[in-house]
Amino acid sequence: MMRKLPIPIALLALAAVACGGGTGDEPAGQASASSGGDAAAAKPLEGVTIEVAAKWTGDEQTNFEQVLKAFQDKTGATVTYASTGEDTGAYLGPRIQGGNPPDVAILPQPGLVQQYADENALKPLSAEVQAQIDQNYTPYWKELGSANGQVYGVLVKAAHKSLIWYRQSAFDDAGAQPATTWDDLIGKTAQTLSDSGIAPFALCGASGWTLTDLFENVYLSSAGPENYDKLSKHEIPWTDPTVTTALEKMAQIFGKKEFMLGGSSGALQTDFPTCVTQVYAQKKAAMVIEADFVAASLGQSGAEVGQEAQIMPFPKAGDTAPVVLGGDVAVVMKDSKGAQALVEFLASKEGGEVWAKQPGYLSPNRNVSPDNYPSDLTRQLAQTIISAGEAVRYDMSDLAPSAFGGTDGKGEWKQLQDFLRNPSDVKGAQEKLEADAAKAFKK
Amino acid sequence: MTERLDGPQASGGGETSAAGASPGRTDPPEKTPTESTATESTATEPTPAGTTPSEKPRTGRVRARLGPSPTLAVLFLLPALLLLGVWMVYPVIYSIFRSLYDASGERFVGLGNYASIFTDSATLTTIRNNIIWVVVAPLVVTVLGLIFAVLTERIRWATAFKLVLFMPMAVSLLAAGVIFRLVYEQDPDKGVANAVLTTVHDTFSSSQGYPGARPRDNDQAPAVAQEDGTVTLRRPAELGQTVLIPLVGLPPDSVKDATPAKPAAATPGDGIGGTVWLDVVRGGGGTVNQVDAQEKGLEGVTVEAVSGGQVKATTETAADGTFRFTGLPAGSYTVRLPQSNFAAPFNGLTWLGPTLITPAIIGAYIWVWAGFAMVLIAAGLSAVPRDALEAARIDGATEWQVFRRITVPLLSPVLLVVFVTMIINVLKVFDLVFIIAPGSVQPNANVIALEMWRVSFGGGNNQGLGSALAIFLLVLVVPFMIFNIRRFRRDDR
Numbered sequence: 020m021m022r023k024l025p026i027p028i029a030l031l032a033l034a035a036v037a038c039g040g041g042t043g044d045e046p047a048g049q050a051s052a053s054s055g056g057d058a059a060a061a062k063p064l065e066g067v068t069i070e071v072a073a074k075w076t077g078d079e080q081t082n083f084e085q086v087l088k089a090f091q092d093k094t095g096a097t098v099t100y101a102s103t104g105e106d107t108g109a110y111l112g113p114r115i116q117g118g119n120p121p122d123v124a125i126l127p128q129p130g131l132v133q134q135y136a137d138e139n140a141l142k143p144l145s146a147e148v149q150a151q152i153d154q155n156y157t158p159y160w161k162e163l164g165s166a167n168g169q170v171y172g173v174l175v176k177a178a179h180k181s182l183i184w185y186r187q188s189a190f191d192d193a194g195a196q197p198a199t200t201w202d203d204l205i206g207k208t209a210q211t212l213s214d215s216g217i218a219p220f221a222l223c224g225a226s227g228w229t230l231t232d233l234f235e236n237v238y239l240s241s242a243g244p245e246n247y248d249k250l251s252k253h254e255i256p257w258t259d260p261t262v263t264t265a266l267e268k269m270a271q272i273f274g275k276k277e278f279m280l281g282g283s284s285g286a287l288q289t290d291f292p293t294c295v296t297q298v299y300a301q302k303k304a305a306m307v308i309e310a311d312f313v314a315a316s317l318g319q320s321g322a323e324v325g326q327e328a329q330i331m332p333f334p335k336a337g338d339t340a341p342v343v344l345g346g347d348v349a350v351v352m353k354d355s356k357g358a359q360a361l362v363e364f365l366a367s368k369e370g371g372e373v374w375a376k377q378p379g380y381l382s383p384n385r386n387v388s389p390d391n392y393p394s395d396l397t398r399q400l401a402q403t404i405i406s407a408g409e410a411v412r413y414d415m416s417d418l419a420p421s422a423f424g425g426t427d428g429k430g431e432w433k434q435l436q437d438f439l440r441n442p443s444d445v446k447g448a449q450e451k452l453e454a455d456a457a458k459a460f461k462k
Numbered sequence: 463m464t465e466r467l468d469g470p471q472a473s474g475g476g477e478t479s480a481a482g483a484s485p486g487r488t489d490p491p492e493k494t495p496t497e498s499t500a501t502e503s504t505a506t507e508p509t510p511a512g513t514t515p516s517e518k519p520r521t522g523r524v525r526a527r528l529g530p531s532p533t534l535a536v537l538f539l540l541p542a543l544l545l546l547g548v549w550m551v552y553p554v555i556y557s558i559f560r561s562l563y564d565a566s567g568e569r570f571v572g573l574g575n576y577a578s579i580f581t582d583s584a585t586l587t588t589i590r591n592n593i594i595w596v597v598v599a600p601l602v603v604t605v606l607g608l609i610f611a612v613l614t615e616r617i618r619w620a621t622a623f624k625l626v627l628f629m630p631m632a633v634s635l636l637a638a639g640v641i642f643r644l645v646y647e648q649d650p651d652k653g654v655a656n657a658v659l660t661t662v663h664d665t666f667s668s669s670q671g672y673p674g675a676r677p678r679d680n681d682q683a684p685a686v687a688q689e690d691g692t693v694t695l696r697r698p699a700e701l702g703q704t705v706l707i708p709l710v711g712l713p714p715d716s717v718k719d720a721t722p723a724k725p726a727a728a729t730p731g732d733g734i735g736g737t738v739w740l741d742v743v744r745g746g747g748g749t750v751n752q753v754d755a756q757e758k759g760l761e762g763v764t765v766e767a768v769s770g771g772q773v774k775a776t777t778e779t780a781a782d783g784t785f786r787f788t789g790l791p792a793g794s795y796t797v798r799l800p801q802s803n804f805a806a807p808f809n810g811l812t813w814l815g816p817t818l819i820t821p822a823i824i825g826a827y828i829w830v831w832a833g834f835a836m837v838l839i840a841a842g843l844s845a846v847p848r849d850a851l852e853a854a855r856i857d858g859a860t861e862w863q864v865f866r867r868i869t870v871p872l873l874s875p876v877l878l879v880v881f882v883t884m885i886i887n888v889l890k891v892f893d894l895v896f897i898i899a900p901g902s903v904q905p906n907a908n909v910i911a912l913e914m915w916r917v918s919f920g921g922g923n924n925q926g927l928g929s930a931l932a933i934f935l936l937v938l939v940v941p942f943m944i945f946n947i948r949r950f951r952r953d954d955r
């Protein structure tokens with residue numbers, strides 16, 4: 020008896036170890052059905068139903084539905100919105116395989132455009148949509164949405180990644196000023212802050228992508244857009260001298276433990292958004308280098324954007340003022356008239372300006388006037404995009420194969436973290452980056 | 463008909479047996495003999511023999527047909543077999559098949575994926591970590607479980623105590639991971655582990671001075687920080703001179719209440735004077751390397767006068783930051799502030815750093831599973847025959863001997879089950895590592911199961927290598943599974 024007693028318990032316990040979590044496939048948030056049916060004659064898409072899938076939920080979804088409503092009012096089509104949840108690939112994959120994709124999908128990474136194009140899951144954009152792209156975007160964006168010689172996607176929503184957020188009171192206490200060049204940032208701003216006894220930077224080293232963002236800004240600025248494009252496609256190796264320059268500049272922060280809150284060891288244990296908390300809630304550091312979405316993490320710290328929470332554009336580390344964007348690409352998955360029309364609307368000045376009036380949206384469309392934005396911050400950000408013109412680039416790590424540019428503990432994330440741990444070995448870091456990149460790009 | 467009394471008993475139904483027993487009597491109750499036979503035959507014997515009750519069923523043939531017929535058995539087993547086939551056998555076979563192909567699943571690579579498991583340094587780290595886990599965690603869990611079980615056996619509130627220890631099992635591993643991520647936080651204000659360590663440490667030695675203070679980091683600064691943290695004046699001081707040692711790196715607010723700094727008064731011919739102060743003004747401004755009115759002196763800083771490598775005199779600064787050496791022999795002196803002035807306070811251990819991460823996560827694992835082991839072992843312990851222990855005690859064995867020579871051997875089957883179960887469990891460990899290790903140290907803490915997920919779904923997108931890792935893990939687990947199953951079967955006999 021004694022021997023047998025534990026076994027059922029043991030088996031039960033073993034079974035209990037395994038647990039699963041289903042990614043909630045929430046019922047599609049219904050966009051309000053088209054109501055204005057009386058002016059049918061003027062509306063070319065009366066009776067057409069379009070399904071659009073994107074990752075947004077909550078406020079972002081509500082804001083997007085406003086844009087869809089404007090489209091419905093204009094064309095008479097009925098648009099339903101389906102939220103894909105965080106993992107867009109996991110949502111779309113089965114629907115593509117099942118032969119029932121949404122009409123329009125908004126992909127969080129341009130890399131997926133290439134992937135789905137290879138699977139023949141995308142429809143080329145119509146001439147009208149391409150005309151909108153030519154008019155409103157620089158050629159770089161057209162190429163970004165292209166695969167195998169066809170234009171499939173257009174960037175409709177941008178995240179601005181070339182920012183440094185700072186805490187006004189820390190700057191006031193130290194008498195520090197925002198910098199416009201990298202040398203001033205290191206030599207004056209950061210030094211002044213450090214001398215006055217506050218850590219200049221809260222780095223989020225545990226979240227590898229924040230380090231790749233930092234690298235991309237320094238690299239775009241110091242090596243220029245052409246080299247940036249080449250490195251993105253791995254046409255030049257990571258052992259290139261331009262990478263050396265960029266890493267050496269980063270080492271000006273990484274190499275000084277008093278420049279980072281907690282030194283490099285502390286920085287490597289801090290993830291995003293803890294670093295934002297360290298600056299604005301705990302007030303232990305003065306600056307955090309990350310994108311516009313930091314605003315969403317200010318939360319309980321009570322720091323108001325534009326008051327205590329200020330931004331400076333990422334300083335020039337070379338000849339180019341860097342503007343690195345992340346963002347979402349709209350693609351057509353079913354060849355219907357409505358789908359092309361919706362993407363055309365999203366890529367147009369008209370659609371962009373409807374969206375721009377909603378909070379938390381930034382348009383990559385250069386013809387969307389900054390006056391449409393509800394807040395000073397986004398106006399300022401939009402201005403930097405417009406003035407950077409041809410030099411705006413997409414987040415490099417998101418363009419790389421995810422084994423290199425998007426996996427925790429692997430590839431670029433890991434190598435930059437190791438570089439933060441040991442910033443004196445620039446050459447070694449470059450060689451390891453190159454080895455990982457070669458492996459990932461080969462596939 | 464009397465023999466038929468036995469028949470219904472085989473079917474086991476109480477009511478049927480009552481009905482079966484009645485036909486011998488003159489007045490049958492509700493059921494006629496034929497009815498009872500019919501119910502009985504459908505339940506036990508589908509053969510026509512059952513319809514004509516006689517002595518024959520009493521022979522061995524009944525025993526052979528005691529279980530259900532083979533077709534029925536297959537029918538009953540079918541759902542289980544189907545589920546096992548769909549959810550276990552097919553995936554395993556497909557994984558083996560998939561592991562022979564590359565990331566895209568189109569090119570056959572043979573054993574290439576398995577080769578890369580043993581050549582890639584990242585996966586080798588995961589194997590090393592898994593070995594550490596398997597060696598340490600099951601042993602510690604079992605031993606702790608045994609200790610808890612034996613110690614709680616005889617106390618009054620044993621159940622309550624066991625309940626508390628068993629509680630972590632009720633927490634999901636993911637939640638346990640979140641808890642321990644906080645426990646191991648570096649900042650002692652947040653992390654319990656470091657809060658305990660620093661409290662204990664500070665009880666014995668507390669840090670004083672000005673951690674973080676340093677000279678300005680440029681060529682104009684009169685003082686410079688050495689490798690070891692000592693702050694030295696660049697130019698040697700002559701007798702009769704006064705020197706300035708401006709320091710920065712502290713928030714001006716931290717010395718708000720200190721006395722304003724003053725330049726040292728002129729010194730007689732056999733001395734050296736000077737000032738150590740915080741050369742920072744709140745909000746900026748002030749003259750760099752000059753004592754300004756708002757700037758505060760640093761009190762209690764140890765200052766040394768060094769000549770020819772030897773410390774000739776030591777003094778401390780006054781409230782306004784001034785110090786003075788007197789009665790020095792002729793010569794020039796290097797004035798320095800030893801490192802002890804700036805010693806950083808003890809901040810606990812870097813639990814989540816690359817070195818301690820695996821032991822730290824194992825600690826969390828033990829917290830979760832020790833209670834489980836204790837409950838199993840305690841159950842076993844309650845079944846240990848008391849007389850064996852009593853006999854040993856009467857024979858004069860000490861408590862330790864009783865424990866070592868009687869209790870443990872009698873418990874060994876349970877201990878073995880716990881131990882092997884833990885090994886299987888530990889080989890699959892995933893969630894704790896995933897949650898506790900920060901992204902930057904995850905390569906150092908990585909284990910096979912986590913690597914498998916990372917490589918196939920968590921960004922790596924290489925399900926070929928992922929399948930190979932899964933099969934590798936399966937191969938590691940299988941021997942222990944077989945061992946456990948064989949034990950269970952032996953116990954059943």
